[in-house]
Amino acid sequence: MTTQTAPTAADTPITPAADRRASFIGLPENIARATATGGGALTVVSAFLAWTWTSAFPGDLTVYGYPGGLQWLVLVAGVLTTLFGLASYGVKGLGWLVPAGADAAIKLSALAAFATAWYTIGAISFQLGGLVNLEPGGYVAALATLAALIGALALPFDRPDTLPADPEDSGLDQFKHNASNGWTVFKGGFAATRTPAPARVLPAYAEILIITAVLALGLLVFTYGITTDYDELFLGFLLTAGLGFAAIGKAGLIARVSALSARHRNVTMVGAFVAAAAFPFTQSDDQYATIGVNILIFATVALGLNIVVGLAGLLDLGYVAFLGVGAYAAAMVSGSPSSPFGLHLPFWAAMLVGAVASMIFGVLIGAPTLRLRGDYLAIVTLGFGEIFRIAVLNLDGISGPDVTNGSAGISAIPNLNIFGFDFGAEHSIGGFTLGRFANYFFLMLLVTLVVVVVFRRSAESRIGRAWVAIREDETAALAMGINGFRVKLIAFALGATLAGLAGAVQAHVTYTVTPEQYQFAHAIPPNSAFLLAAVVLGGMGTISGPLIGGALLFLIPNKLQFLSELQLFAFGVALILLMRLRPEGLIANRRNQLEFHEKDEKDDAPATLTKAGA
Structure with missing residues (x-):
């Protein structure tokens, strides 16, 4: 019987970088x-x-x-x-x-x-x-x-080095670095890597x-x-934006700019809102400002959902109902002639009514259901979303009390007038004429700023760290003394409150709130399915991710209406491709990115040759 010994690292020449690259x-x-x-x-x-x-x-x-x-x-x-x-x-x-x-x-x-x-x-x-x-x-x-x-x-593309490992060599004591091309090759079986400049x-x-x-x-x-x-x-x-964004990402430029923005977080946040505020000044009429304000509403609600899904890890499939609760509550006290209460509160009070109503519903729904986990919680929240829609549909004076006017909804909601500023009239600022939707765009931008600040402060607080612990491993978090039920209920109530704020603005922007606006899924957002997709697409646990994801998922269906029946099919195909190529989302949370690509790193690890006898 003969014995073959695997070559050691000392016996194996280090392969030049050019030979390890293929095309x-x-x-x-x-x-x-x-x-x-x-x-x-x-x-x-x-x-x-x-x-x-x-x-x-x-x-x-x-x-x-x-x-x-x-x-x-x-x-x-x-x-x-x-x-x-x-x-x-x-x-x-x-x-x-x-x-x-x-x-x-x-x-x-x-x-x-x-x-x-x-x-x-x-x-x-x-x-x-x-x-x-x-x-x-x-x-x-x-x-x-x-x-x-x-x-x-x-x-050529970079091929991982597969030098055989020496079982008696730690692999850390010998390496070769070529500064001219950035290649680092470790003897002992470590994969060759292209180190960024x-x-x-x-x-x-x-x-x-x-x-x-x-x-x-x-x-x-x-x-x-x-x-x-x-x-x-x-x-x-x-086509150009998608592939161009991917190219810039592969070049490492996005990571570099992200590092710069992390060092100047406050400057980046202020600059982002200034850039957003400049958008209405680029428009000559309300045609595209209408889309802009609706994008802000959708993206802000998606950021609120990100607290529930991205930070706390609670799968909520009925989140759009909290948007509807805030919208209906604000519409009923804002002076609409179709409101059964006959109230006309100032806007700040109507916003508080919408936010508090959504928070109460969040607590009422969360208290008995948040002891459930995973799919069971998702089913319960999906049921709540449908119950809300059916309830407001039946509160029409025929099937039930006359509260919401049924399918007709609350209509003729008057425009806002804050400190004498009429949001329904055109205004000239610096030679630029701003129409109705541009006015509401600025108002919604302020609401978005509030939601961003709340999200950021919450995520960095002790309660935010508890949310992340619950998301990663609830059993371990409970063993460490975290009150899981209380922490999850806070996330649920806070997310619902932020959705109620956005709903109060939406009621005034659209003039009318109807049950059909708050379905689980339909072709045009906002709805629960698109909100959840916006969080996943943009990047769970981040601030900019849901904002970008929400903007894309509102803009694309509005622009692709010419596809009619194929619109949802195209949307589904795009989501499948994105989840396959970038499952962590467009703006990736570092923790999620490492988790999603852990398998890829293992697959790239070189095989180790062991001694064998024959």
Whole structure:
């Protein structure tokens, strides 16, 4: 019988970095990089050429020297591809953009340019009747984006090192570091890693300027997305924005900006609200300000739900009912002629009535049910949501007491008038005319600020730490002396109160509150299903996550109404892809990110060869 001994780390040469990297297409790395970068630059040039001969296709893509419509999106994707390509060559000043490496970012930005350009060409051909309607610029864009994508796919990707481990070697005493390319290889079986380039320390004012520029860019992207005036442009915006965001994330730029904002949290929060407050000044009428105020309502309610789901870990499927309780309570005391009480309280009092009513319902529902866990709690909260809707539907004077007017709801809710400021009238500020919905946008922005402050202070308090402990392991938290029932009831009541505040504003914005507005699921939010999806999509346990998730989940269904029956199908497919590719959400909580990707890290761990005998 012979015995074979596994090679030790000392006997195994360390494989050069280039040999441990592979690509999908067998092109030399220098040629692939040049092709991707050159294709990105040519994509930028193609955006300044005419793509079609007629202005019948929306956006007017017939002009030489000035992009229009979808050409702007292709231009942005081409600029990203070019910048990432130049950064991969080590061009001075661009290294700050790719702290985690440029290759993965090039792939995604090139894919964004390719998908948007070819989608545009396909839409032109389908709508106008064939490829014959393309001008030379369209063909240039198609070939340039294809070349950039081929070059990007030919770039090598990092393959984990699988050096065999020596059972008698700790693996910590020998390593090799190549400072030129950032590779660190540990002998003894540790995987090779690409270490991000350290960020150069910037002065505080420079970091604040960067944060300001990012917030301004965010306002520009949001305004562009919300004001897209035709369907093809919005679909192209989704393609470019989604893949572009992923490319920036792969480059490590989002993590770097997040680190800057963490060092300047108060500046970032104030800057974010200033940027949001600037949105109504970018609009000439109330067409898109209407969507803006409804996005704020939906996103604020999602942030309140994040206390219940993201911090305390309680699955609430009837949360929209608390929004309805606040809206109905405020509507009944705000001077509506259809209200059975005949009260007309000032707005601050109506808001308090809505918030307190929602809090009382939160306590009444939570007290007998919060001893349940998991799916059982979800079923009970789902039942509460349906009970609320059916109850207000039947309180019509026929099936029950005349309190809510049944399906007609509480209508003709008067506009607010606070300190002589009429929210229903137009006002001129600095030469800008602000309409009714712009006025309510500012009011809702103040409510959002209150909710953000409450969420932040609560999450950082002792009760917030208790919520997280309950979420992670309720049994262990109870063993450590945490009163689980009391802690969960506080989360439930606080979340309901914040939803009631938003509901009081919603009642005045929509003029009317009806039972149909507060279903579990329907095509247009707010509803419980979309609220929960906004929390999961944005990132549980974070402040900005539900705000961004709520904005997306309100904006996208409103813009995709032309899909009619396919709208929910497209929404479902998008959620499946997101949960597969980024289960921790768009703005990830660090703890959740580590938990979701724990399996990936284990899968990347190299195999260990042990001694075997034959």
